[in-house]
Amino acid sequence: MNLHEHQAKSLFRSYDLPTSNFFVADKYEKAKDLAKKLNVSKWVVKAQVHAGGRGKAGGVKVTDSLDEVESFAKKWLGKNLITYQTDKNGQPVSSILIEECTEIISELYLGVVIDRSSKSIVVMASPEGGVNIEEVAEKNPEKIFKASIKIDQEPSREDAIKLSKGLNLDNNQTDQFIEIFKNLAKLFIEKDLSLVEINPLVIDNKKNLKCLDGKISVDSNALFRQEEMLLLRDITQEEPRELKASEWDLNYVSLDGEIGCMVNGAGLAMGTMDIIKLSGGFPANFLDVGGGVNEKSVAEAFKIILSDDNVKAILINIFGGIVKCDVVAEGIISAVKEVGVDIPIVVRLKGNNADIAQKILTESNLNIVFESDLSNAAKKVVELSI
Amino acid sequence: MSILIDDNTVAICQGFTGSQATMHCEQAIDYGTNIVGGVTPGKSGEKHLDRPVYGSVKDAVNATRANTSIIFVPARFCKNSINEALDAGIKLIIIITEGIPTIDMLGLKTKADNLGAMIIGPNCPGIITPGSCKLGIMPADIHMKGRVGIVSRSGTLTYEAVDQTTEIGLGQSSCVGIGGDPIPGSSFIDILRLFESDSETEGIVMVGEIGGTAEEEAAEYIKKNISKPVVAYIAGVSAPSGKRMGHAGAIISGGKGTALEKYLALEDAGVVTVKSPALIGKTILDLLSS
Numbered sequence: 216m217n218l219h220e221h222q223a224k225s226l227f228r229s230y231d232l233p234t235s236n237f238f239v240a241d242k243y244e245k246a247k248d249l250a251k252k253l254n255v256s257k258w259v260v261k262a263q264v265h266a267g268g269r270g271k272a273g274g275v276k277v278t279d280s281l282d283e284v285e286s287f288a289k290k291w292l293g294k295n296l297i298t299y300q301t302d303k304n305g306q307p308v309s310s311i312l313i314e315e316c317t318e319i320i321s322e323l324y325l326g327v328v329i330d331r332s333s334k335s336i337v338v339m340a341s342p343e344g345g346v347n348i349e350e351v352a353e354k355n356p357e358k359i360f361k362a363s364i365k366i367d368q369e370p371s372r373e374d375a376i377k378l379s380k381g382l383n384l385d386n387n388q389t390d391q392f393i394e395i396f397k398n399l400a401k402l403f404i405e406k407d408l409s410l411v412e413i414n415p416l417v418i419d420n421k422k423n424l425k426c427l428d429g430k431i432s433v434d435s436n437a438l439f440r441q442e443e444m445l446l447l448r449d450i451t452q453e454e455p456r457e458l459k460a461s462e463w464d465l466n467y468v469s470l471d472g473e474i475g476c477m478v479n480g481a482g483l484a485m486g487t488m489d490i491i492k493l494s495g496g497f498p499a500n501f502l503d504v505g506g507g508v509n510e511k512s513v514a515e516a517f518k519i520i521l522s523d524d525n526v527k528a529i530l531i532n533i534f535g536g537i538v539k540c541d542v543v544a545e546g547i548i549s550a551v552k553e554v555g556v557d558i559p560i561v562v563r564l565k566g567n568n569a570d571i572a573q574k575i576l577t578e579s580n581l582n583i584v585f586e587s588d589l590s591n592a593a594k595k596v597v598e599l600s601i
Numbered sequence: 602m603s604i605l606i607d608d609n610t611v612a613i614c615q616g617f618t619g620s621q622a623t624m625h626c627e628q629a630i631d632y633g634t635n636i637v638g639g640v641t642p643g644k645s646g647e648k649h650l651d652r653p654v655y656g657s658v659k660d661a662v663n664a665t666r667a668n669t670s671i672i673f674v675p676a677r678f679c680k681n682s683i684n685e686a687l688d689a690g691i692k693l694i695i696i697i698t699e700g701i702p703t704i705d706m707l708g709l710k711t712k713a714d715n716l717g718a719m720i721i722g723p724n725c726p727g728i729i730t731p732g733s734c735k736l737g738i739m740p741a742d743i744h745m746k747g748r749v750g751i752v753s754r755s756g757t758l759t760y761e762a763v764d765q766t767t768e769i770g771l772g773q774s775s776c777v778g779i780g781g782d783p784i785p786g787s788s789f790i791d792i793l794r795l796f797e798s799d800s801e802t803e804g805i806v807m808v809g810e811i812g813g814t815a816e817e818e819a820a821e822y823i824k825k826n827i828s829k830p831v832v833a834y835i836a837g838v839s840a841p842s843g844k845r846m847g848h849a850g851a852i853i854s855g856g857k858g859t860a861l862e863k864y865l866a867l868e869d870a871g872v873v874t875v876k877s878p879a880l881i882g883k884t885i886l887d888l889l890s891s
Binding site: 436482485 | 677
């Protein structure tokens with residue numbers, strides 16, 4: 216689960232990480248007053264969306280005019296911001312961050328991730344901040360400095376000093392960095408985060424360190440014990456069909472092809488997409504109905520697939536292990552009764568109660584083609600989608 | 602021979618009296634698996650599936666000498682259950698549960714390594730040694746005792762590989778689901794090592810997916826240490842970047858963890874790869890016949 220920049224910065228502040236003073240406006244009428252309250256003469260205003268690339272898309276502005284603060288807020292609130300990381304519709308802007316402008320001497324990078332390879336929490340720091348860190352890793356890997364954190368030990372002062380050397384910090388900044396390192400580790404572990412990026416971490420004109428941007432992802436698996444984090448979820452930033460699917464415990468990801476897929480199991484769902492592509496088609500979605508499906512959730516899954524106008528044909532691929540194929544069949548029939556369907560459906564059923572399911576679907580008189588071989592099923596659905 | 606579980610396995614189930622555990626333990630017992638009892642706190646002294654229920658893993662181990670545990674406990678209680686199993690000296694812990702916080706797994710993995718215990722999963726279908734022992738949620742009837750070892754990050758793709766190797770007449774020595782989480786208890790390498798030294802395993806099927814670098818690390822290992830033929834399929838060639846594909850660990854982030862990178866690494870290590878999951882069985886048959 217991703218947080219907005221302003222939510223990340225509020226968390227930073229509660230862990231004593233240095234940020235600029237800021238307010239958040241959800242109505243443009245409030246923007247001027249909030250900017251005035253900061254008691255400065257220059258501001259940065261930033262549209263709050265779950266996507267990078269906001270600056271290039273016009274979603275960030277530096278200004279010394281209160282009128283411009285207001286006009287920026289008026290321009291973006293209620294609109295969608297399209298960046299290179301969003302889809303063609305962009306992400307809705309429902310709040311604006313208004314921040315005191317910081318004079319920057321240099322831009323650094325600081326991030327924390329769970330490193331799957333070393334099975335540890337890794338802090339990454341680089342003197343090359345403000346740019347895409349993946350590019351730095353590609354072109355100048357020697358400019359990325361790393362230290363790992365143990366979940367059951369205090370973060371080491373030596374590691375912090377090692378990173379600060381990599382960042383070329385002076386003595387005073389090194390002292391600040393040691394605190395930042397320690398508090399960031401604490402924040403990461405206590406709040407069950409899966410990613411923190413401070414890009415840039417800057418040295419300001421008073422030679423102090425400051426977190427100028429903030430990106431945080433929370434481990435979705437840990438939300439049961441992170442109620443405070445769960446409250447920060449902004450569903451307006453989620454794709455509507457994906458949001459709907461999540462309400463039914465379905466794993467759905469919207470894609471831009473024309474073949475709708477309904478599969479059990481994440482691996483097989485990806486495998487089904489792959490085989491559709493190999494057969495010359497393009498999947499319209501990833502959908503794993505999971506092991507705990509019932510007739511109702513299958514019906515909802517089917518409706519979500521059909522709500523995508525690009526879908527020209529549907530492939531249903533079920534390998535019944537825990538899932539019983541006949542339960543899926545009943546779900547399809549009840550969805551079709553409710554919303555109707557006029558596009559071709561190809562069904563491949565294997566395993567648990569596949570024969571019963573096939574009988575149920577055959578007797579339903581729906582426009583269904585059965586294929587027991589996966590390759591043939593994919594070929595067939597691509598053929599029917601044209 | 603086989604790997605990890607066989608006729609000598611003495612297993613308990615944690616979360617024994619829950620509905621999923623009950624269904625799958627019943628099937629496992631029917632299959633001939635030696636499940637000697639289970640653990641459900643607060644139900645100590647009761648009987649379930651004709652077997653004793655204990656209040657703690659320690660009590661269960663003292664009474665039964667169990668060496669293996671299969672866990673169906675809900676995610677929010679799982680950390681405690683795994684700690685309990687490790688503390689009680691269980692050496693093989695199979696975690697079916699999905700949704701365990703990643704930070705918990707970091708600590709548990711370190712602890713298991715220090716104790717010389719092995720964790721399989723979480724978020725996995727479990728392990729089966731066909732004809733002998735089943736500790737998992739896989740459908741039993743698609744399996745056949747045989748020559749191919751299967752290791753996979755995905756449950757249903759394991760079933761695909763099993764079904765194809767059965768239909769083609771090869772059968773399986775053991776099948777291990779290592780699970781779809783970012784921090785699994787065991788990696789491909791841990792399982793490949795066991796298959797290499799298992800006399801019954803003649804060839805290996807490895808099913809990976811997008812996210813992380815476990816397949817690349819496996820490729821390095823295979824290059825140096827595996828003499829048996831390996832066929833690999835990597836799910837998610839068509840998956841977009843930055844989107845989590847069902848499994849917590851199946852995500853391409855920052856352009857890393859793509860299926861293409863994994864295929865290249867595996868091919869470089871001499872692994873025969875297939876781009877379609879429907880070709881796994883035929884390809885391993887060709888390799889074992891030549």
